[in-house]
Amino acid sequence: MRLLHTSDWHLGRSFHREDLLVAQARFVDFLVETVRSERVDAVLVSGDIYDRALPSVDAVALCNDALQRLAATRTRVVLISGNHDSARRLGFGAGLIDASGIHLRTDPAGCGRPVLLEDRHGPVAVYALPYLEPDAVRSELGCDERSHQAVLGAAMGRVRTDLSARPGARSVVLAHAFVTGAQISESERDISVGGASSVPVSTFAGVDYAALGHLHGAQRLRDDVRYSGSPLAYSFSEDRHHKGVLLVDLGSRPGEPLVAEHLPTPVERPLARISGRLDDLLTGPGWSGLSGHYLQVTLTDATRPREPMERLRDRFPHVLMLAFAPEGEVEGDERSYALRLRGRSDREVAGDFVEHVRSAPESAESALLAEAFESVRLSGASA
Secondary structure, three states: OEEEEEOOOOEOOEEOOEEOHHHHHHHHHHHHHHHHHOOOOEEEEEOOOEOOOOOOHHHHHHHHHHHHHHHHOOOEEEEEOOOOOOHHHHOOOHHHHHHHOEEEEOOHHHOOOOEEEEEOOEEEEEEEOOOOOHHHHOOOOOOOOOOHHHHHHHHHHHHHHHHHOOOOOEEEEEEEOEEOOOOOOOOOOOOOEOOEOEEOHHHHOOOOEEEEEOOOOOEEEEOOEEEOOOOOOOOHHHOOOOOEEEEEEOOOOOOOOOEEEEEEOOOOOOEEEEEEOHHHHHHOHHHHHHOOOEEEEEEOOOOOOOOHHHHHHHHOOOEEEEEEOOOOOOOOOOOOHHHHHOOOOHHHHHHHHHHHHOOOOOHHHHHHHHHHHHHHHHHHHHO
């Protein structure tokens, strides 16, 4: 059986205020075309369909379009809710649309009830475990312990119990979780409870494939336990990710090795993180190939240049983030804020701020600050 594993669509998300809906629509085009061209039997979507619990109208419309087009291919689709989704909203009408081959699984009570698929080698049981927030589901799953490991372990217990009554069936689990040893990025929302957020990879022992979501980098934890990663980048920490989906061919019998292939998804605009002095970035030939990239720029000038963003965007129209790390800058003062201000006048504190964000105030600026503070003092005295 051929499966297409994807996750973390985050429909409706922006990238540093850049709208990504067009790029997400192109991903949907790619997904539908891949399902057709690769003769995919089932699409597995491992959570975070939307970026927030109350998605925009446009995000909902895009999701609706994706599911309608996938249903038209006659390919079965299994989706779970992630930690960004509203399980109740995403799961609305799930029982009604099952007949179309679109299986929305958002209720933890259904962890042990698989979606049953079939090919010429026999049945495949697909167990869809939505994101399990410990405090919300541990009573439902009969867990005393308040942890991700406890609730996911209990859900997998139900999976194994059901699977034991299906001799000869191959098995797949969808889950939205952080597995110990996997690599995180800056764009994933923290799911820790009581300081613990991860579960061991052994949690998924006993099934033929675990299709994971939540982490945005494609990763292989074992041959049979993988993250597909997000189809688009959602932070500059993902600039070295290879975005895509996983095409997975199961063996013909339980326990047989599978084959997984990474298929790259379309890149609307590549990312890069660069640093240097402003003049070098504006004139250096080595940067000429980055004019079409989304950029995070760190300036290393000893003093902050004037209007750096405007000047950078003349050469790099898609600069989205700007930071400063002056060359030779000494470590910051570790004293408390109150100690650092002790004995300094309001005017001196304001001058320090100007120097911190740019450079030392010029004489005219210092005079203007003095005039402003004197005006405030006189107003307070006459009140």
